[in-house]
Amino acid sequence: MFATKNVWHHLRGLEPYSLCDWPGHPCTTLFLGSCNLRCPTCHNHVLAWDMLALEQMPAVACKSFLAERAAWIHGVTITGGEPTFVPGLGELLWMIKGLGLPVKLDTNGMLPDVVRDVLEQDLAEQFAVDVKGPYNKYETLTGGCVNAVTAELNLGEIFDMARENPEAFYFRLTRVPGLTDEDVETARGYLPDGFDLIIQEYVAPRRSVHAQSDHETRRQVGDLVY
Template sequence: MASAWSRVFGFERVSLCDWPGMNASVIFLGGCNMHCPTCHNYNLAWHSDTMDVIPQQAIENYLTKRARWIDGVVITGGEATITPGLADLIRDLKHLGMPVKMDSNGMRPDVLQELLDEDLVKLFAVDVKGPYQKYPVLTGGTTSPEVAEENLSQVFELAKQYPDKFLFRITKVPVLTEEDIQEAESYLPEGFTLKHQEYVPPRREHAETDSEARQVSGDMVA
């Protein structure tokens, strides 16, 4: 199996907003199973073959040296759950004493289940894109309403079993109405709320994307 470390195309040394209440480093994995037209990390998601890999040793050295000030690591993408060897990467981080939060679009509940079974992830932040019937337009035609409902329903069942391990969020992209957001919120299990995130259009006309701006080369990590 390929190493997930070979899919690390970005690393943010310190973030105060990716894990509420935590000083976190952020690992960006390349590749995605969706093609959302509103994606901010589109180069990372769809064109990671044009980006440089951040060396595992450089990241581990940084986390070891800064362990006193870093509370944990956020793994995001792209979509982390499609990355082969993901569990091994998380185990490496746990060996360094780093708890892990992971962002996901919820389309691989089987992967979330495996990570929960091993208690590898402390918190999952799952995106609910909108009402199921709008998933085709929200995801660039990659996800049908039936697939979205099947997978997210499984994620919601996991959240019932592990209520402290999940939070859910929605980005208010232009195609969504207030009624759409309310419908998406109605899917959540009792006791959960849907965090609303304001939409900021991707700056695709710029040479440097948000994901590229957060990427650092290996020698800059140390």
Template sequence: MIFAGIVKTSLIDYPGQIATVLFTPGCNFNCFYCHNRSLTEDFPQIISTEEIESYLRKRIGLIDGVVITGGEPTLHQDLPDYFRFLKQLGYLTKLDTNGSSPEMLKTLIDQCLLDYVAIDYKAPKAIYQRYCRGEADPDKVLTSINLLLESQLAFEVRTTVFPQLTQEDLIAMAEEIPIVPRYILNPYQKPLYYLPEDQEWIDSPPYTETEIRAFQETLKLYQPNVVLSF
């Protein structure tokens, strides 16, 4: 398993737990507002696996869990082995995913390797490819969400409310996914690095906190467990 980043101690990435966050390189999407674009480059900086494993062994009893995020972790075929290693150390495990590989997700669920999952639902089905590009397929994401519901595993669905999404788009998204135990609206924040051709999208003014709270109230009709991340 290779990693391109680490946050040694986080209080915000795993609900209710103190966690270490590990970042995998590579992604099969190309979202214009991505804040981890450096992880999708051809030659990201790789962190020593031995260094990470030594740190995790030393922190047993001091941190509760480990989050594997990206990039897109499910692109890595040795992901189940690494989650198994983390479970052997006694850690709670959380996966952050774009939902593009229901097959890998099912493997992880069936082998009881996950304690929590955060999955992104990024746009209405009709325009998913426009904003996510790459290999984005909303049907696969919806399959992943349904797998999580059937598994009764603790999970959340996340949507970044970027400026191009309208209230009608958000309603469509809330109707497209089944009712989930936790649906989180994240505010859009301009990324530090982005593609030049995305400049116009990037510079669009973000929704205000008041506007996002109004979206939340509207979406409660479709997703009663919708919450804000701020």
């Protein structure tokens, strides 16, 4: 599970203007490499597991881009990989907060202490949390990284935060192969009252990273600018 140095070392891309990453908020999206899970269906597996195959974006370029665009965007989405797994995430969040920009954080919810820290320090306004499926399928869904007991404990902590801060959370499930209608309804049933589960269609990864050229590997993360 690759995580090293500081948050800037993990910065692997920036999408200048996204209308879909934060619904209702035209935003810039930052991509942080590395992840604590090994989901076999991971769409961003190069970014998640092999970020060194992708060019690092210089911190100064990211800071100057956001400073110039701050007046034109409604916020910044931070995605991955798994942002809560990245050391020094707070430094990035403080920099963005200093520009007066709201932050949306995408997370798999398996590091709830980090989510709580970010929430309590008021460093993100919105958390989009993945619920991968029924607890008894988490071991399969995460490549053996999270068992049912741990999944229930971690998501239970996230759900407690959501009950206390309902405006700050929403929940998503990607309907990957192997999940049934019944699984989706089971996962939906975990959510606190008043929350719905947003269902995302699964998009298969194109090819193994080992078969890709550097150029193709970079393209897989999206049309990133740096």
